[in-house]
Amino acid sequence: MKNQSPFWQGARIGLFLFLCFGSAYGWYHWRTGISPVIMSLLGVIIGGASFWIFEFIGKEIKIALNKTPNYAFAATVGMIGGFLLLKNYAIRLPSLPFFLTVVLGGLAQVLVFGGVFSFLHKTTSKGRSLVALLIGVALNLFGLYWWMQGGKDQYPVKIATTSILKNAVNISNPGDKGSYEIEYFTYGSKNSNRRALFNEEVQYQTPTVDASIILPEWKGKKAKWRERYWGFGVDSFPLNAHAWMPKGEGPFPLILIVHGNHSMEHFSDPGYAYLGEHLASRGFITLSIDENFINGTWSGDFRGREMPARAWLILKHLELWRDWNLNRPEMKGKARMDQILLAGHSRGGEAVVIAAAFNTLDHFPDNALIHFDFHFALKGLITIAPTDKRYFRRLELNDINYLTLQGSYDSDEASFFGNRLGQRITYTDTSKMINAGIVIHRANHGQFNSIWGSRDFGKPFGYLLNTGALILAEDQQEVAKVTISAFADAVLNDQAEYISSFREFGKLKAFLPEMVFLSTYRDNHQMVLSDYEEDINVLSATFPESDISSQGLTVWKEEKLQYRDQDFQQNNAVIVGWNMSDPLVQNTNEPYYQIKLGKGHKMKSKTSYFRFDISLGDESDLKLDKDKKEKESRDKGVDWTKTDFTIQLIDTSGSIHSALFSDFHILEPRLKIGFMKSKSLTKEILGNEWEPVLTSKYIPIDKFKPAVLNIGEIDEVRFRFDQSEKGILILDNIGFAW
Numbered sequence: 226m227k228n229q230s231p232f233w234q235g236a237r238i239g240l241f242l243f244l245c246f247g248s249a250y251g252w253y254h255w256r257t258g259i260s261p262v263i264m265s266l267l268g269v270i271i272g273g274a275s276f277w278i279f280e281f282i283g284k285e286i287k288i289a290l291n292k293t294p295n296y297a298f299a300a301t302v303g304m305i306g307g308f309l310l311l312k313n314y315a316i317r318l319p320s321l322p323f324f325l326t327v328v329l330g331g332l333a334q335v336l337v338f339g340g341v342f343s344f345l346h347k348t349t350s351k352g353r354s355l356v357a358l359l360i361g362v363a364l365n366l367f368g369l370y371w372w373m374q375g376g377k378d379q380y381p382v383k384i385a386t387t388s389i390l391k392n393a394v395n396i397s398n399p400g401d402k403g404s405y406e407i408e409y410f411t412y413g414s415k416n417s418n419r420r421a422l423f424n425e426e427v428q429y430q431t432p433t434v435d436a437s438i439i440l441p442e443w444k445g446k447k448a449k450w451r452e453r454y455w456g457f458g459v460d461s462f463p464l465n466a467h468a469w470m471p472k473g474e475g476p477f478p479l480i481l482i483v484h485g486n487h488s489m490e491h492f493s494d495p496g497y498a499y500l501g502e503h504l505a506s507r508g509f510i511t512l513s514i515d516e517n518f519i520n521g522t523w524s525g526d527f528r529g530r531e532m533p534a535r536a537w538l539i540l541k542h543l544e545l546w547r548d549w550n551l552n553r554p555e556m557k558g559k560a561r562m563d564q565i566l567l568a569g570h571s572r573g574g575e576a577v578v579i580a581a582a583f584n585t586l587d588h589f590p591d592n593a594l595i596h597f598d599f600h601f602a603l604k605g606l607i608t609i610a611p612t613d614k615r616y617f618r619r620l621e622l623n624d625i626n627y628l629t630l631q632g633s634y635d636s637d638e639a640s641f642f643g644n645r646l647g648q649r650i651t652y653t654d655t656s657k658m659i660n661a662g663i664v665i666h667r668a669n670h671g672q673f674n675s676i677w678g679s680r681d682f683g684k685p686f687g688y689l690l691n692t693g694a695l696i697l698a699e700d701q702q703e704v705a706k707v708t709i710s711a712f713a714d715a716v717l718n719d720q721a722e723y724i725s726s727f728r729e730f731g732k733l734k735a736f737l738p739e740m741v742f743l744s745t746y747r748d749n750h751q752m753v754l755s756d757y758e759e760d761i762n763v764l765s766a767t768f769p770e771s772d773i774s775s776q777g778l779t780v781w782k783e784e785k786l787q788y789r790d791q792d793f794q795q796n797n798a799v800i801v802g803w804n805m806s807d808p809l810v811q812n813t814n815e816p817y818y819q820i821k822l823g824k825g826h827k828m829k830s831k832t833s834y835f836r837f838d839i840s841l842g843d844e845s846d847l848k849l850d851k852d853k854k855e856k857e858s859r860d861k862g863v864d865w866t867k868t869d870f871t872i873q874l875i876d877t878s879g880s881i882h883s884a885l886f887s888d889f890h891i892l893e894p895r896l897k898i899g900f901m902k903s904k905s906l907t908k909e910i911l912g913n914e915w916e917p918v919l920t921s922k923y924i925p926i927d928k929f930k931p932a933v934l935n936i937g938e939i940d941e942v943r944f945r946f947d948q949s950e951k952g953i954l955i956l957d958n959i960g961f962a963w
Contacts, residue, residue, distance in 0.1 A: 485571020
């Protein structure tokens with residue numbers, strides 16, 4: 226281009242280089258199975274070519290407009306056009322941060338390179354050129370700093386001492402390494418050259434399996450690319466896995482772990498070695514199986530339609546071990562096939578639930594021409610930050626132990642979906658079974674897998690995440706080791722002390738890094754007075770012929786709880802609030818909420834706990850329209866976790882037996898979460914900063930004063946709000962346990 230000023234000569238080069246750098250970076254992180262260096266070079270070529278193409282288009286538009294210098298307008302259009310092309314294929318960012326970056330980044334390069342070229346030209350003003358250069362450098366430095374810094378904890382909370390029922394921690398640390406030496410090996414089908422450890426390095430070769438009917442969506446370009454990459458198709462899926470086995474005669478219980486959806490070229494199965502080594506040292510054969518070939522890739526994923534295949538492959542691995550345990554000399558009798566746990570992360574978490582359902586069936590429900598003959602002795606399921614609703618069926622399980630773990634800063638599965646899965650388990654067996662959930666504050670999705678890491682979104686999108694708020698990966702994995710080991714010992718080795726450690730989570734917390742936990746627990750040894758699922762009548766309870774009443778409440782409603790994205794938790798609860806400064810209740814006695822048991826109720830003589838689930842509610846529900854500003858000012862800075870109340874058991878003679886909540890438990894804070902470095906992005910991408918998470922509280926009947934002499938005489942239970950001037954609580958699953 227003729228007659229360019231030195232400034233715009235430099236600016237044009239700056240915009241061109243900016244696009245080339247962005248293209249190189251974006252294509253480098255675009256996982257296709259091709260070398261990232263080659264992808265980066267390809268990005269430079271495509272970025273440069275797109276610059277010139279769009280620059281030409283811009284020039285022609287500018288000539289038509291004839292307002293500004295052709296080269297300036299053409300270069301701007303070239304840079305913007307190239308980045309728009311890049312946004313649709315390699316850098317998939319939300320629109321606002323993307324366009325802000327392009328506009329400010331482009332302006333910065335205009336000022337830097339324009340300033341340099343102008344400064345070096347003899348006829349231009351040195352002062353203005355230097356100012357432009359310095360402003361451009363400052364913009365670049367600011368942009369790099371904002372993108373690269375990890376963020377911070379936007380809503381810090383004090384470390385909450387987890388509730389513990391005033392008894393000593395009388396269990397050994399399940400996070401301690403066990404006494405067994407470990408044998409590690411891999412097994413695989415040797416049908417892909419992509420991974421040597423499942424090919425020439427395997428200790429045992431396995432057959433392939435035909436999943437054509439299980440995964441009919443394996444077709445079109447998705448199938449062609451995958452088959453080109455892996456070297457096999459849906460009719461010859463491999464059975465590949467890592468195995469950590471205790472040395473010794475055995476037999477040993479069997480734990481199978483399956484990963485979730487991640488870039489298939491970024492192999493996920495090695496990410497649970499820390500769990501495999503730990504569990505094997507404590508006497509459990511532990512497998513981490515490979516399902517990477519049905520994970521997402523650059524051409525897309527199966528959008529949940531592969532979930533049956535994920536579950537079916539789990540059962541095919543167990544089928545392999547059943548055969549080995551009977552017929553393979555080196556493995557004969559090594560595994561206790563009557564003591565099996567399944568553990569899954571992310572989509573793998575939902576997959577183990579589906580596998581447990583398929584395990585009981587004789588036919589594949591999506592195509593009954595496929596015959597099932599699994600029927601393994603599954604004792605328990607562990608879901609780690611699981612998905613829910615990827616599979617179109619809402620499965621309900623019966624009589625199985627269950628543990629779910631969730632990070633509060635999980636920006637992939639941003640809500641406690643594992644608890645929703647747990648709520649769909651019912652019990653008919655009389656033997657005690659665990660159903661427990663633990664939210665780990667400031668843990669994310671990826672750090673449960675040592676391969677996935679701190680960014681739950683791929684780069685560069687992941688740079689928008691507020692990683693500065695996260696706990697250390699080793700701390701997050703320590704929580705997984707301790708809780709999963711305790712669960713395995715409780716379920717597979719029938720160690721009663723570890724069963725109680727989930728009900729009284731303070732016992733396990735003694736072995737964990739100092740952080741905030743929210744824990745929920747239920748089992749089949751409880752009598753529920755009200756779970757609020759029966760109808761929409763606030764006066765009726767779940768227990769037959771029981772009824773509910775209240776006095777002096779400012780808030781009283783039953784509602785279906787929601788997650789942060791407005792999806793439903795599939796759980797109803799009651800919300801009660803009181804405010805003694807409310808003129809409508811000032812003339813009443815102390816507010817309360819109570820349930821009167823139905824006539825002829827039968828309380829088990831061995832009943833030992835009063836139990837309920839609880840969370841702080843939204844304090845804004847307490848504010849009145851009158852004098853709203855004054856009340857908001859007064860409520861600002863209130864520590865709602867100090868809310869306290871009295872629980873009363875009233876017998877048929879009218880005697881009242883009381884226990885102060887704060888003598889046994891703390892009320893955990895509402896955990897507000899800043900997933901993204903920008904609060905507005907958190908709202909746009911992941912929903913509200915807060916969602917209700919109920920925690921389970923158990924209070925021993927023998928701690929009520931005066932002593933309860935005959936549990937069968939209890940006629941009413943009452944929450945009397947006599948300890949705090951105001952409060953707002955969510956209550957659920959009120960009842961007794963033994």
